[in-house]
Amino acid sequence: MSMRVRFAPSPTGSLHLGGVRTALYNFLLAKKNGGAFVIRVEDTDLERNQQGAENNQLADLAWLGIEADEGPNNPGDYGPYYQSKRQDIYQQHAETLVKEGKAFYCFLTDAELDALHSHENRQLKSPYRDTSLEEAQAKIDAGESCVIRFKNNWDDRVFQFDDLVHGTTELAGDMVGDFVLIRSNKQPVYNFCCAVDDHLMAISHVLRGEEHLSNTLRQLMIYDAFGWDIPQFGHLSMILGANRKKLSKRDDAVSVKDFVSSGYLPQAILNYVALLGWSHSDGEEKFTLDEMISSFTLDRVNKSPAMFDRDKLNWLNHYHLNQYRSEEVAQALQDISSSPLLNDTVWFEQFWTLIGHQFHTLLEVNDTLAFFEQHEIRDKELLLGEGRDVVTTFQGILSNESNYSEEAFLSAMKATGEQMGVKGKRLFAPIRVALIGIQSGMELKVIGALMTKDQVLERINAALLVG
Numbered sequence: 001m002s003m004r005v006r007f008a009p010s011p012t013g014s015l016h017l018g019g020v021r022t023a024l025y026n027f028l029l030a031k032k033n034g035g036a037f038v039i040r041v042e043d044t045d046l047e048r049n050q051q052g053a054e055n056n057q058l059a060d061l062a063w064l065g066i067e068a069d070e071g072p073n074n075p076g077d078y079g080p081y082y083q084s085k086r087q088d089i090y091q092q093h094a095e096t097l098v099k100e101g102k103a104f105y106c107f108l109t110d111a112e113l114d115a116l117h118s119h120e121n122r123q124l125k126s127p128y129r130d131t132s133l134e135e136a137q138a139k140i141d142a143g144e145s146c147v148i149r150f151k152n153n154w155d156d157r158v159f160q161f162d163d164l165v166h167g168t169t170e171l172a173g174d175m176v177g178d179f180v181l182i183r184s185n186k187q188p189v190y191n192f193c194c195a196v197d198d199h200l201m202a203i204s205h206v207l208r209g210e211e212h213l214s215n216t217l218r219q220l221m222i223y224d225a226f227g228w229d230i231p232q233f234g235h236l237s238m239i240l241g242a243n244r245k246k247l248s249k250r251d252d253a254v255s256v257k258d259f260v261s262s263g264y265l266p267q268a269i270l271n272y273v274a275l276l277g278w279s280h281s282d283g284e285e286k287f288t289l290d291e292m293i294s295s296f297t298l299d300r301v302n303k304s305p306a307m308f309d310r311d312k313l314n315w316l317n318h319y320h321l322n323q324y325r326s327e328e329v330a331q332a333l334q335d336i337s338s339s340p341l342l343n344d345t346v347w348f349e350q351f352w353t354l355i356g357h358q359f360h361t362l363l364e365v366n367d368t369l370a371f372f373e374q375h376e377i378r379d380k381e382l383l384l385g386e387g388r389d390v391v392t393t394f395q396g397i398l399s400n401e402s403n404y405s406e407e408a409f410l411s412a413m414k415a416t417g418e419q420m421g422v423k424g425k426r427l428f429a430p431i432r433v434a435l436i437g438i439q440s441g442m443e444l445k446v447i448g449a450l451m452t453k454d455q456v457l458e459r460i461n462a463a464l465l466v467g
């Protein structure tokens with residue numbers, strides 16, 4: 001049987017780091033082994049579904065470069081790939097279990113359920129679990145509301161499986177009660193849909209976060225009731241935030257959308273996420289997606305929690321950004337920037353060649369571009385007294401320069417220093433303020449190279465008016 005894995009997002013919000021990792025590891029596993037990577041949208045929780053969330057999540061995955069072999073946008077032989085379009089399948093399967101006595105109609109009201117929970121200190125065993133089908137049918141015909149529950153007869157059984165990450169894992173059957181398969185509004189619940197779909201979609205490996213471990217127990221019971229073979233399960237460890245608590249959407253900006261707006265590249269995010277719980281056998285940390293595919297193995301997936309470390313993400317983003325050619329950077333910047341300088345390919349290439357190496361994120365690139373677009377004098381006080389004289393002298397020398405170049409700019413500065421008897425900061429800071437508004441932050445020779453003589457003189461004129 002060939003390998004088939006899936007990523008099964010619920011459209012209840014945006015795609016976060018944990019989801020990216022689950023998607024990536026499944027994707028790498030499939031690609032490494034010539035298998036299929038399937039996307040299935042688990043949208044049966046009507047109350048929690050958010051309008052448009054699935055399309056946003058699918059777009060985020062595509063932006064990252066994680067493309068499905070089968071899924072909502074490219075259906076294969078196992079569709080539909082939205083659970084909301086598979087309701088009949090779940091209903092039919094639930095009825096099969098009811099007929100076989102492995103599930104039952106349960107008529108407990110919410111109040112009765114609450115009363116049972118407060119009286120009994122164990123998982124629910126419904127009083128309707130042995131009600132005959134005829135009796136149940138009569139109640140349904142009389143208009144009574146009911147759910148379909150799984151009949152959990154496994155209080156004394158321990159379910160054992162060989163977890164792909166954690167090894168032999170045991171889950172006691174009495175950790176759950178008679179759990180719901182189909183709600184009273186006919187909506188099936190996640191655990192039921194998931195087990196039915198993983199079986200019908202011939203999923204061979206289920207790799208997901210360890211928060212699903214208790215679901216795995218319910219799903220094992222469902223597989224067992226149908227007599228189906230179980231897939232190989234693997235549960236990925238938690239991702240912790242800087243405070244060593246589970247990474248929280250509130251404390252850390254960790255959605256793909258946040259990463260895009262903060263200027264991270266898809267390659268860097270994937271590279272970073274790959275290392276959140278997996279390591280290369282020879283310690284290598286920088287990879288392209290193809291390199292990750294060829295080196296990914298489950299035996300190097302770590303059991304212990306991973307720590308989100310923004311410095312490391314920045315380091316990897318710096319690395320991948322520096323692999324980009326200037327036109328690729330300009331293209332990537334379109335997501336967050338509307339700078340007209342991106343369209344000036346010659347200028348932008350020079351900019352990138354001169355200072356590209358210093359940036360960690362596209363946001364930093366964009367902030368630096370702003371210096372060449374706007375001219376806001378922030379450190380005004382440096383354009384008073386001696387500073388003003390320095391700038392005026394520099395202006396005079398430079399305007400007499402007939403062949404403007406970076407060298408001419410630098411020699412005009414040197415001549416200014418000699419003429420005024422100043423050097424170092426006393427010379428550089430006022431000129432920098434006149435040209436980019438602040439006293440430090442960009443090398444003067446870079447400014448000289450990236451501005452024309454007219455721009456330099458225009459900026460000096462404007463600055464002297466403000467200062």
Ligand code: GLU
Pocket residue numbers: 007008009010042194207208212
């Ligand atoms: N829909 C579930 C979630 O978003 C996925 C569970 C699974 O992978 O089985 O958490």
